[in-house]
Amino acid sequence: MHDVVIVGAGPAGLTAAIAATTAGASVLVLEGGPKPGRKLLASGGGRCNVTNTLPAAVFMERFGRFGRFMQPALDQFGSHDLREFLGRLGVQTHAPDGFHVFPTDHDARSVLDALVTELARLGGDVRIESPVVDLSVSNGRTVGVVCESGSVPAGSVILACGGCGYPALGGNDSGYRLAAAHGHRLEPEHPGMVALLVREDWPARCIADTVPRAKLSVRRSGKQRISGTGDLIFTRTGLAGPVILDLSREITPILATDGELLLDLELTGRTQAEWLADLDRAREQEPRSTVATWLSTTRKVAPTVGAVFCELVAVDTTWPLERLGRGHRNQLAASLARTQVTVTGHAGWDRAMVMRGGVSLRDVRPETLESRRVEDLYLAGEMLDLDGPCGGFNLQWAFASGHLAGSSAAAG
Ligand SMILES: Cc1cc2nc3c(=O)[nH]c(=O)nc-3n(C[C@H](O)[C@H](O)[C@H](O)COP(=O)(O)OP(=O)(O)OC[C@H]3O[C@@H](n4cnc5c(N)ncnc54)[C@H](O)[C@@H]3O)c2cc1C
Structure with missing residues (x-):
């Protein structure tokens, strides 16, 4: 024995x-x-x-x-x-x-x-x-x-x-x-430390880029705030990367009861007002410059992500800045500052690094x-x-x- x-x-x-x-x-x-x-x-x-x-x-x-x-x-x-x-x-x-x-x-x-x-x-x-x-x-x-x-x-x-x-x-x-x-x-x-699935299809189009220092927070009225900051990776089905692996252990129990939840993504480190001021200034100084050129000069957002955010507010990146009216400028600034996805699930026990x-x-x-x-x-x-x-x-x-x-x- x-x-x-x-x-x-x-x-x-x-x-x-x-x-x-x-x-x-x-x-x-x-x-x-x-x-x-x-x-x-x-x-x-x-x-x-x-x-x-x-x-x-x-x-x-x-x-x-x-x-x-x-x-x-x-x-x-x-x-x-x-x-x-x-x-x-x-x-x-x-x-x-x-x-x-x-x-x-x-x-x-x-x-x-x-x-x-x-x-x-x-x-x-x-x-x-x-x-x-x-x-x-x-x-x-x-x-x-x-x-x-x-x-x-x-x-x-x-x-x-x-x-x-x-x-x-x-x-x-x-x-x-x-x-x-x-x-x-x-x-x-x-499951914990696991990738998340989202309903929206636009993250799949951002796949080429890792977003450093992304700020994420879960929207739940009256409940303790769940948030985190770190590198975010877009996948074919949703979101991954260190910040998601960390947050997922708080999110999967909520998914089990609520079925889905809204996640705020702040990917550019700038507020809506800051984006608007930058856009207005660029539009005044170089009205014929395209939206794509302006976005790349800001160095605040990766090209594929910037293009998708434009698409979400029906702005074509080939447009000259002078073509953007007040409504489009506001929407684009808001979208660049903060966007939202609906988390509908996770990658499952097969991919969960912890329990x-x-x-x-x-x-x-x-x-x-x-x-x-x-x-x-x-x-x-x-x-x-x-x-x-x-x-x-x-x-x-x-x-x-x-x-x-x-x-x-x-x-x-
Ligand atoms: C892909 C991956 C990457 C990770 N990277 C990191 C990292 O870099 N840093 C970090 O801190 N953590 C990391 N983790 C988490 C970490 O590996 C685990 O938390 C850790 O291994 C847990 O150790 P444990 O000994 O408790 O369990 P385990 O490592 O799971 O070992 C348990 C063992 O028990 C055996 N067993 C289970 N049931 C029975 C039974 N009935 N009879 C006999 N044997 C049984 C299993 O076969 C297994 O070998 C990672 C996990 C994964 C999956």
């Missing part, structure tokens, strides 16, 4: 296994898929944005209302500790922009190989193709897990099964279903990550109801929670 059995060989499970073996426990990791760490390998486009340089207090705020749940895990294994730990395993890290932290070779494989090698060196076992289908619980204590091939006894169990985004990389709902089957409450799951929701934090002790429902059961990583924005937040949480769960399970 093993002291600790860990379900899932993602970053949370592998870090838990290293922490538990380091503390002297015998450890077995059961991984349902064909390989460990498949999401870790794909993270950051293969470059693996492992963490960031934010102080813990600000880091936790970015997870929303329940971010402080992470305090004990981050106290033990914050960004600095993670970087030191990876350094000891031979993976140096750096933050080229002062914020996002990557391995210096920008290769997720280095991080995964280092974890797997360290665990083997410490004597921990990883068994692949071993999906866990149930927990063995006796008198309110977990005594092992059940695999398709039979029962595996354990002193304690750590569930580190991740969320259900990207099923092609092992995402599934089995972890929180296992927890729910043993009395844990679940918060509704929604919003999961096992309720009310059923887990933050200081050890032990379940309040079943003794000797611990939970770590994305399957808990915590998700952060883009930028190394989710991996940091997976590593930190894995470390805390592993050391607690070994001590318990």
Whole structure:
């Protein structure tokens, strides 16, 4: 029998296994898929944005209302500790922009190989193709897990099964279903960090351009304002890019209840009055200059986007500026300053990099990550109801929670 059995060989499970073996426990990791760490390998486009340089207090705020749940895990294994730990395993890290932290070779494989090698060196076992289908619980204590091939006894169990985004990389709902089957409450799951679909067809015609520093906000009367600023990418079906990935975790729960929502886009960093003043000045100075030429000289809007905004207010970019009457000038200035799209859906679980929701934090002790429902059961990583924005937040949480769960399970 093993002291600790860990379900899932993602970053949370592998870090838990290293922490538990380091503390002297015998450890077995059961991984349902064909390989460990498949999401870790794909993270950051293969470059693996492992963490960031934010102080813990600000880091936790970015997870929303329940971010402080992470305090004990981050106290033990914050960004600095993670970087030191990876350094000891031979993976140096750096933050080229002062914020996002990557391995210096920008290769997720280095991080995964280092974890797997360290665990083997410490004597921990990883068994692949071993999906866990149930927990063995006796008198309110977990005594092992059940695999398709039979029962595996354990002193304690750590569930580190991740969320259900990207099923092609092992995402599934089995972890929180296992927890729910043993009395844990679940918060509704929604895809996060996912592209959005819109009803309008004009974004498809802006596809060539990324809009830097786009300001987005959700219109909902009487509700808390949801907004964000960052790079926006137009796609064939809607919107993507870092600002959308970040906002999507707030938007998908609204879509689930409201069906659709209106999103304001401020893409040019100028107000309607500023655009109007610029247009009036150009029209006076160079009345024969075309709308297209004027737009390009402003350097405030990419050519395809500018052309689409003209089209939306029935202005032809080949017209000379003198042809624009007051009505057209006002409409064009308004459209360039702010426009709106109707978000009707998202790209689905297949493309969701994180899961919003999961096992309720009310059923887990933050200081050890032990379940309040079943003794000797611990939970770590994305399957808990915590998700952060883009930028190394989710991996940091997976590593930190894995470390805390592993050391607690070994001590318990
Ligand atoms: C494409 C992509 C890019 C990303 N990029 C970043 C990034 O750059 N930075 C960042 O911070 N975050 C990123 N994320 C998010 C991050 O990868 C996850 O939040 C993180 O991997 C979660 O770690 P975890 O160990 O909790 O779960 P996972 O990594 O999902 O690992 C869980 C493991 O458990 C296994 N499992 C599930 N159920 C069972 C079962 N019943 N029995 C046995 N095994 C089971 C799964 O096969 C899987 O291997 C990205 C995610 C994706 C999909």
